[in-house]
Every structure is written in structure tokens, then in C-alpha cells.
Amino acid sequence: MQRSSPSYAFLMPCFALAVSLTAIAVPATLGYLNLQRMAHGEAIAYLNAGEFNAQIPRNRFLYFAIIFGGARFSHFVSALNMPGCLGMPLLSAFRHLPFLPFEFRRTIIFPVFSFPAWWLVGSGLDSWMSRRRIHWGLCLTGTLLCIACCVLAVGFRLEIDPADRVDGTWIIWGLALWTVLFGVLPFAWWRQWQVSRTPHHEPL
16 A cells, blocks of 8 residues: 655645754854853853853853854744744733743744645645645735735835844845745645646547
């Protein structure tokens, strides 16, 4: 019996979550190892990076490394999971937790709230690859979201002041990425429409 391969609707959220966790775990691990190296076996690591100087006790190495890892690639993770911005109200809900920086909270919340969007894109890929009919509701949702992301990307590109564009570039790239990803659904419908118009000749 031939096993069916996992659907893209399942794989895409898993892939996005794996990439997001890797973007946090790798720099966090490297940061922890660097702190161990800088401590030279002592109870405190002295961190000197330009104008930033800090004394980090050994029992805070792991916390500092995780926070650093989440903040360092927060823009990349947030752009990759741009639909997770729907979870922004939770960021303000956790504002009473000052020990969790805003960038780290965003890095954690965005991937979770972007799961439905990744599932939607995966469903479009399933329909495209298997050439099975895509539900009109999914196609309509993907088309509207694709247009919305495109309009927002152009709007941010035109409205953001050049002086602030360095900090806001990740928003534009994230919206551009999701314009393409949501575009998978109308493209899958268009492919199916073309196939349905192609005459099929019965073998003699």
C-alpha cells in the first residue's frame, strides 16, 4: 500500500515554526557559549561592545542569551510571520512583564498567530500540486489578503520617511513576501481554470 505524503497545509506551518525557532535557538546557543568563554570560569562575564558595557552573572547567562537571540533576529522572524501581527494586542497585554523585551515578545507571538495563514498557503499549494479543485472560499480569502498585502507594502514604501526606512524595511519585505504567498491561492485557481478549458482526448 502506497503511503500518502503529508500535505502542504500541514508542512508549511511546521516549516515556518522550525525556521523561526532556529533563528532564535542558534544565536541564543552561540551567545551562551560566548558568555561562558568570556567568564573564564568566573562567576561574572564582562561584556564590552562599544558603548554597551554589562556585567552578567553566571545564573543569568541563559536568560541573556535567549533574550539576545530573540531580539537579534526579531525582524526576520516577524517578517516571515507577518500575519501574526493580529496577535499584537497580546504584546500590550504582557507589558507588565518588563523582563521580556518587546522584540522578544513579538518574536514569540507572531509565529503562533501566523499558523492559520501558513495553513491557508499550504492548502493552496496542495490544490496546485495535486490539481484538485480549490474551494472558492479559500481562493477568495487568499485573493483579498494578497491584494491587501500588496496595497500595504506599496503604501508603507511610499509613506515611510527615508530616515525611518532602515527600521521599517522588514515590514515592507514581510508584506511583499506575503503578497507572493497569498498569491498562491488565486494562481492555483487560475491553473485549474486553464486545465478545465483544455480538451482531453480519449485514447483510441
